Amino acid sequence: MGNIANLTYVVLVSTLRMSVPLILASTGGAFSIRCGVSDLGCEGMMIAGAFFGMLGSYITGNPWLGLVTAMLFGAIFSMIHAVMHVTYRVNATISGMCVNLLGTAITPLLLQVIWGVRGKSAQVAAFSPLNLEWMKKIPAIGRMMAAQNIIFYLTIVLVVLGWMFLFKTTAGLRMRMVSENPQAASTVGINVTGYKYFGVMMSGIFCGLGGAYLSLGQMNMFIDGMTSGRGYIAVVINAFGRFSPLGALAGSIFFGFFDSLQTVFQGSVIPTQWMMMLPYILTLAVISVGLRKSRSPAGVGKYHE
Amino acid sequence: MREKMQQIKDTKAFQSLITSVIALVISLLLGAVIIWLSGYSPVESYKAILGFSLGTKKGIALSLSQATPIMFTGLAVAIAYKVRMINTGAEGQLYVGAMAAAVAGAYITFLPRAVHIPAAMFCGIMAGGLAALFVAFLKVRFGAGEVITSLMLNQVLILFTSYLANGPLKSEGSGLAQTEMILETAELTRLIPKTQLTTAVLIAVIAAFILHFILTRTTYGYEMKAIGLNVDAAKTAGIHVSRIYLRTFFISGAIAGLCGASMALGTNHRFVEGFSVNYGFAGISVAALAAYNPLGVILSAILFGVLKAGSITLNRTTPVPIEFVDVIQVLVVILVAAPTLIRALIKPFSLLVKGGK
Numbered sequence: 117m118g119n120i121a122n123l124t125y126v127v128l129v130s131t132l133r134m135s136v137p138l139i140l141a142s143t144g145g146a147f148s149i150r151c152g153v154s155d156l157g158c159e160g161m162m163i164a165g166a167f168f169g170m171l172g173s174y175i176t177g178n179p180w181l182g183l184v185t186a187m188l189f190g191a192i193f194s195m196i197h198a199v200m201h202v203t204y205r206v207n208a209t210i211s212g213m214c215v216n217l218l219g220t221a222i223t224p225l226l227l228q229v230i231w232g233v234r235g236k237s238a239q240v241a242a243f244s245p246l247n248l249e250w251m252k253k254i255p256a257i258g259r260m261m262a263a264q265n266i267i268f269y270l271t272i273v274l275v276v277l278g279w280m281f282l283f284k285t286t287a288g289l290r291m292r293m294v295s296e297n298p299q300a301a302s303t304v305g306i307n308v309t310g311y312k313y314f315g316v317m318m319s320g321i322f323c324g325l326g327g328a329y330l331s332l333g334q335m336n337m338f339i340d341g342m343t344s345g346r347g348y349i350a351v352v353i354n355a356f357g358r359f360s361p362l363g364a365l366a367g368s369i370f371f372g373f374f375d376s377l378q379t380v381f382q383g384s385v386i387p388t389q390w391m392m393m394l395p396y397i398l399t400l401a402v403i404s405v406g407l408r409k410s411r412s413p414a415g416v417g418k419y420h421e
Numbered sequence: 422m423r424e425k426m427q428q429i430k431d432t433k434a435f436q437s438l439i440t441s442v443i444a445l446v447i448s449l450l451l452g453a454v455i456i457w458l459s460g461y462s463p464v465e466s467y468k469a470i471l472g473f474s475l476g477t478k479k480g481i482a483l484s485l486s487q488a489t490p491i492m493f494t495g496l497a498v499a500i501a502y503k504v505r506m507i508n509t510g511a512e513g514q515l516y517v518g519a520m521a522a523a524v525a526g527a528y529i530t531f532l533p534r535a536v537h538i539p540a541a542m543f544c545g546i547m548a549g550g551l552a553a554l555f556v557a558f559l560k561v562r563f564g565a566g567e568v569i570t571s572l573m574l575n576q577v578l579i580l581f582t583s584y585l586a587n588g589p590l591k592s593e594g595s596g597l598a599q600t601e602m603i604l605e606t607a608e609l610t611r612l613i614p615k616t617q618l619t620t621a622v623l624i625a626v627i628a629a630f631i632l633h634f635i636l637t638r639t640t641y642g643y644e645m646k647a648i649g650l651n652v653d654a655a656k657t658a659g660i661h662v663s664r665i666y667l668r669t670f671f672i673s674g675a676i677a678g679l680c681g682a683s684m685a686l687g688t689n690h691r692f693v694e695g696f697s698v699n700y701g702f703a704g705i706s707v708a709a710l711a712a713y714n715p716l717g718v719i720l721s722a723i724l725f726g727v728l729k730a731g732s733i734t735l736n737r738t739t740p741v742p743i744e745f746v747d748v749i750q751v752l753v754v755i756l757v758a759a760p761t762l763i764r765a766l767i768k769p770f771s772l773l774v775k776g777g778k
Contacts, residue, residue: 156509156568196755204759209507209568213705214755220699221747228742229459348572355569389584396573396580403573404565412566 127376129263133334135372136271137162137326137343141350142357142364143278144190144322149359150282151315152295152415156212157197159347160219161320164193165327167223170338171230173240179332182240183267183325186332190324191317193219198316202309208417216347224340235340242336243267267325267333272365274322279361291315295413302420323347356399359412371395436760437712443763444710444756445724452749461741469738470731480730482616486688487733488726490515490697492625493680494704495711495718500632501673502713503645504666505652510556510571511677512701513578514549518678519685520582521548523692524590526603526685537606542624542682549678550671552578557670561663567670575701586694598694609687621683625719628676632715645669677701706754725750 141162145155165186172185193215200211227237243265251262282288293301294311302308326346331338350364353371357363374395378388453463473480494511501508508514522545532540556574559565586598593601609619636642644665647655656662680700685692707725711717728746736743756763 154568200755200759200762204761206758207505207507209509210705210709210754210758213509213702214751214758217702217706217754218748218751221744221751225455225742225744225748228744229455345576349576352569352573355566387584387588389580389587393577393580396576400559400570400573400577404559404563404570 123380125260127373127380128260130376130379131369131373132260132264132268133372134375135368136268136333137329137346138350138353138368138371139271139275139365140326140329141323141347142353142368143275143361144319144326145350145354146282146357146359146361146364147278147315147322148319149354149412149416150288150295151291151312152298152413152418153198153201153312153316154208154212154417155319155351155354156209157194157215157347158212158319158323158350159343159345160212160215160217161190161193161323162327162330162343162347162350163219163223163341165190165324166331166342167226167237167327167338169324169328170237170240170331171226173242173332174238177241179241179243182332183328186324186328187321188324190320190322190327192320194316194320194323195313197320198313202312202316205419220341223338227338227340237338239336240332242332265333267329271325271329274325275361275365278318278322282361292413295415297415298418298420299415308420323350326350352396352399355403355412434712434714437714438717440760440763441710441712441717441721441753441757443767444753447756447763447766448749448752451752452745455745455748456741459742459745466735466741469735470728472731473734474727474731478613479616480734482613482618483730483733484723484726485622486617486619486726487729488722489619489622489625489687490680490684490700491703491707491725492622492629492718492722493676493683494700495707495722496625496629496632496704496715497673497676497680498704498708499711499713499715499718500676501669502649502708503636504648504669506557506560506567506666506670506673507705508553508571508670508673508677509568509705510553510574510674510701511680511704512697512699513571513575514552514674514677515681515684515697515701516582517552517578517681518545518549519681519696520585520600520692521545521678522607522682523600523603523685526607527601527691529607530604532606534606537604538609538686541603541607541686542679545678545682545685546675547678549681550675553674553677554667554671556674557667561666582692583694586692590692592691599689600692602691603686607686608690609683617688619683619687621687624679624683625722628679629715629719632672636715641665641668677704703750706750709754710757712757 141158145158148155168189169182169186173179173182197211197215200206201208227233231237245263245265247262252258254261290306291311294306294308298308327343330342349371353367354364357367374391378391381388381391456463456466474484497511498508522541525541525544529537529540552574556567556570559570560567583598586600590600592599609621612618612620644660647660648662648665652662684696689696707718707721710721728749732743732746735741
């Protein structure tokens with residue numbers, strides 16, 4: 117009995133840990149789609165966040181300042197996407213992929229230029245699990261909650277705030293209008309380009325944070341290619357979660373759960389690859405056949421005159 | 422004569438060529454800055470890169486063999502873009518293509534060389550093509566965007582081939598996740614002995630010419646262009662848009678599958694887990710630099726191959742980071758993809774020149 121309880125604890129703790137970067141990146145993706153711009157650049161913004169978060173913490177010795185740098189550089193990378201797609205009207209898939217390719221190419225280069233090493237950076241100050249005594253005493257979930265670090269709690273707050281902004285404020289409504297019909301939005305006097313830039317920048321900030329969770333939350337260093345496709349998974353989760361931060365939260369926990377199961381099932385009869393495939397197959401089925409509502413807003417990728 | 426020159430200058434192909442060249446020059450200059458910032462001499466580094474890649478037999482072989490996989494994926498992306506679809510699934514398609522070809526190469530034992538190679542290639546083509554066809558089917562039937570479904574299918578296919586290479590098809594006694602060696606009758610011929618350069622590069626070039634022919638000389642090519650220009654107008658004109666989508670994506674996936682097959686039959690002689698270093702995604706840059714022109718893809722792939730091969734060698738002798746080539750590659754694409762950006766960048770210079778006169 118104790119064994120099963122312990123296993124459940126391990127799975128739940130690791131589910132939450134695996135989910136955090138996905139939650140942040142897919143919430144960022146929701147901001148991007150909800151201003152009418154494809155969110156395909158998440159991977160590049162994440163890896164930028166992971167690297168520059170580490171660099172910020174390395175230089176200042178303070179992981180909080182690392183988070184700030186990660187957000188800043190996530191935003192800078194997102195601006196490449198915005199300038200190319202919004203201002204110069206490049207196909208959003210191409211400009212998003214450019215951000216991804218740039219991120220994956222420039223981070224190992226900087227690693228080489230700054231430290232002269234390959235593969236991973238030096239160790240930096242990072243965030244550790246809270247391990248608060250009062251928290252551990254909460255029945256059932258206490259131990260699990262205490263095993264998370266502060267970014268986890270920050271993430272939950274940001275997701276709720278993000279959802280409130282998008283669906284409960286006038287600015288959010290205007291932004292969603294831009295994503296549905298930029299021409300109409302422009303006609304009623306909404307600053308379409310401004311909202312698009314804002315939405316993409318928010319996606320960069322969220323993705324940057326998501327990347328920083330990897331280098332400062334899960335680890336205390338940057339490892340080359342450490343996002344390992346999570347940005348693309350976030351794009352998928354975002355579609356799965358119907359482009360809402362709350363949907364992104366649920367979708368990320370779903371994917372995080374399967375991610376953590378593979379560690380449990382390692383060496384058992386079920387091959388881990390099958391476990392990992394399952395969420396993608398389900399999502400593929402849901403998105404293509406099931407929910408008609410998971411279509412992106414009508415105006416994504418469209419321009420106003 | 423002057424009129425004719427003007428006509429040439431006005432063509433789209435010529436303008437995109439100019440854009441690509443300018444983008445390339447700017448990117449190489451930025452690359453020089455990167456090398457300089459890393460504390461090395463840009464001139465010496467570029468000299469070393471080109472000297473090796475273009476000056477030695479081994480260098481040419483390495484350049485072309487580095488160019489081959491991205492030439493295939495570049496073509497795959499370019500052809501799909503003709504109907505304004507972006508094949509982000511090339512990565513998954515080349516994995517199944519490699520697996521299918523490796524299995525055909527290892528387990529079909531009775532065929533002579535002249536039949537075995539094409540048969541194994543065909544398996545790779547079909548595997549990649551069908552994977553892409555599935556994505557196009559989801560788009561046509563359910564209206565699901567191909568970019569996201571392709572990304573999901575990538576994960577499924579890569580995991581599936583990984584399962585095969587780790588499980589039922591794992592090479593006996595091998596510590597690595599790889600399939601059995603293919604038979605000698607399925608191995609592609611090496612063009613230069615003791616190098617990785619095989620007939621695969623010729624296959625890629627031929628594929629590019631075939632695609633060029635299809636695009637410029639057939640009704641199908643014309644229909645693709647019509648859809649690319651305006652889907653609604655094409656529909657009104659009676660073009661079966663869905664059918665063209667399905668066919669084009671099948672061809673795109675088939676070429677990506679061929680990429681995997683050529684790696685399995687030519688370079689690795691088996692399926693090796695994780696053999697592709699994002700060749701599928703690199704195809705997007707290659708195609709964008711070539712302005713989605715199949716013949717242009719040959720050139721842009723070779724260009725990146727030359728830079729890559731040179732920097733691999735450079736990296737052995739000097740500590741210039743190899744990654745700067747990847748950065749140059751992306752910068753080129755960013756600049757090419759946004760021609761107006763280039764115009765904005767060179768405007769101050771042209772004003773200066775004109776002002777000087």
